[in-house]
Amino acid sequence: MKTITKLLPLVAASALALTACSSGSDDSGSGSGSSASGGNQKLAFVQGVAGDEFYVTMQCGIEAEAKKVGATVNTQGPAKFDPTLQKPIVDSVMASKPDAILIAPTDVSAMQAPLKAAADQGIKVVLVDTTVDDPSFAASQISSDNEGGGAAAFKAIQDLNPDGGKILIMSTDPGISTVDARVKGFETAAAKDEKFDYLGVQYSHNDTATAARLITAALAKNPDIVGVFATNTFSAAGTATGVRQADKQDQVKVVGFDAGPDQVGQLKDGTVQALIAQDPYEIGVDGVDQAMASLDGSEVTPTIQTGFHIITKDNVDGDGAQYLYKSSC
């Protein structure tokens, strides 16, 4: 019994140690003790999911720009793209009283009320990448021109399959504004070309294994699919895996959205033929600029749409390289 009671303070001590060591080593992130250095603003960045290269690249843009303007950033994110995990983080971030929150909401409805509450407390909210049902409380919204990105994805498939054929979209979950827009852009473009037979959307629920399973099933049903547009990182990775499992990598042209290290690897080994890269770094930079503008009281641009870049084997090592996502800054 005695050893057990002795153990318990260890837990508390380890919590302490973790806090101490990471606030010590985290040079750019920590917002706790750094408010002393003259009037700098505290920003918080809530990712859609922690550790994803898209959000890491965005974080890089945010941190670089924040450094430039003399602000600190506390970056947080849920382990999964899940509003039930993101809401407690937003609530905690709100309690830490930052001057502005940059956030990629994980659900248009679920994140509405918590973010509205933050805005009501006087915290400036900047929506990056994704949005919510009624973003009127937000200072600014910055995202990729996702419809344009979807259209570009169809353009890439057209280029790869001049003769047309059956095409499919591998999406994540319905209800994510950016993804819905990509799908819409793709569908609109596809409807204009009669050579292509659009088979509809499959939902991978942001899970690589599910995407792989769905694409193998779709190939079993329609063995002559020529093109797949995978709307985000995980869907693309799973689609590529599934196509390879079905041994159809010569026939099926996969166009991915996003340019994480996995996709770039797949592009280089020929499993994926084109990538539509967003510009998360620029989103992050713009996000900080708009947040600072809103804090300064200067002019704020309510919506900004950043561009996208088509990356193929030909330009991946050339002028496309700067648009590849980073796994660390």
Add this chain to the structure above:
Amino acid sequence: MNSDMSAKNATADAVGVAADAAPSGELRSEAAVSPDASLMTAVESGGGLAGLARRIVKVQSFQILLVLVAISVVFSLLAPDTFPTWGNLRLVIQNVSILAVLGIGMTYVIITSGIDLSIGSVLVFSGVIAAKVMQSMGGDGWGTAIVGILVSIVCGILWGLLNGALIAKAKVPPLIVTLGTLSGALGLAQVITGGVDIREVPAVLSTNIGYGNIPGTTIPTISVIALVFLVIFGVVLHKTRYGLYTYAVGSNEESARRVGVKVDRHLITIYALSGFMAGVAGILSLAQYSTTAIAGQSNTSLAVIAAVVIGGTSLFGGIGTIFGTVVGLFIPAILQNGFVITGVQPFWQQVAIGAVLIVAVYIDQRRRAAASRANKTGKRSLAHLFRRSA
């Protein structure tokens, strides 16, 4: 068969009358017992206040409470302006409420040495059906909302009954059954909705329950609802025959069976209770998030199981408290909240929560080893989660 039985009972009773003097005859102290004191004394007995205090200190849920206090003190020192404020704690409490409702059912289940992995999916399923029904009824008023509440609860109970029947009657191990319903309930929810979240939730639910406060206060309604359930089922667990049988089944199923506890029926009601709680949580989740969040709740079951175990409920059965579960929920919640406020990198939060969980299970192991030193039947392995004895 029936008439045969009653004949037997009659003879047994006849014998019983003659011999009945046995138990009652020995009970000379009966007159000294004041019956209305029964509620107060419960399981504790003699030894006075000092003994009581000593026992409380030994209870894991109390030790874990000290850990919670220690963590809170640390964060209060690190972030004195933001962490120890009502505004912050209020949000932590609000975010724990749905998990607390789920934790009630899970505590009962784990005390019987079972497990219920399906609650997250059952929550989503119940919410989806309730949202569908409310959508088709239309309206933003209480009438629609109450139907939705009932529908969600009924859905939860039905899944729980299915779990219980498969575990108790078909003798399928609880881990497998609830892994199956985890997948099945989520799959059906996706089939029913086509994977598209329903976002039409009556305004009365979200404004009054999801984000509302008790009128005149800043206490979240959703937390008060959770607290009411916690108190009711805490009392049931610790003070009633139903609770006692729950411990007995988890402690030694065979002995419970031999003394006439209807073990199978009890297990079915336990899983039905867990399903009921998932149904309640389903409607609370709808109210809180205004969406069915089909892709969400992915970590819910495991988060609740972790909290129950951190709170001192033994995965080996027979031990556990509702209070411990509540403390067990607050430890990860406070850790996450404090880490976010102090700007610790998100991945460390997972590490810390994992560490707390492992320490909690280690303590449980040590405690059971100490308790069973003189008891050769006390040794059990977690293998019971994978099988069910006939």
Add this chain to the structure above:
Amino acid sequence: MPSTTPILEARGLTRSFGAVRALDGADFDVHAGEVVALIGDNGAGKSTMVKALSGNLALDSGSILFNGEEVDLSSPSVASHMGIETVFQDLALAPHLTPPQNMYLGRELPAPGFLGKLGFLDNKTMRARSKVAFDELGATVRSYSSPVGSMSGGQRQAIAIARAVAWAKGVVFLDEPTAALGVVQTKAVLETIRKVRDKGVGVVFISHSMPHVIEVSDRVQVLRLGRRVATFQARDTTVEELVGAMTGALDAGAK
């Protein structure tokens, strides 16, 4: 004095486990207010007999009579409903529950009035009555609020016996009740057996200890190879005679 109709009687019980005939047409009888010792070498069928007579084992053939009427002891609860209680060698206590909770498990006293209807329990009375039962047995129960799993083997044995004895209205089976006990506790158990008998309960006492058997029993029935081979009046027999019947050396024993 034992009554004329046995309270519990077994006729021609047969039960095989694979090729092994654990019971091979075994007979047995016990009267109310009588202590019958059931003895036999290891594997003679004692434990199988006890299981069959307490509703814990299905039989291949044979009949069981309770107060002269044939009964179907299909489950332990049927047996316990008739007032047949058993203390098994493995005790079958719930290790996480306290002694009073084990004592009353399955027969809890409800709290008085409305609370009782809600399922609340009268813990104070149950504890007080348990204390009386334990004291009467001379069992030194260390704590009434600690789980029995934390107690010694002897203490748990005492609790298991006290539970069976307290509820047995017809017959109580005690399978090796003194095996794990010290001298004082053994004396107390034997004394308890007599007290229970004097209340008019039939006691079936299974033991390997011949002196204890002779000390406490009224009759001794010997099982060998799944059959009852001999019945002795305890006061007329000797340890040598019993051992002889058990091993088969005295096959022509007092039938």
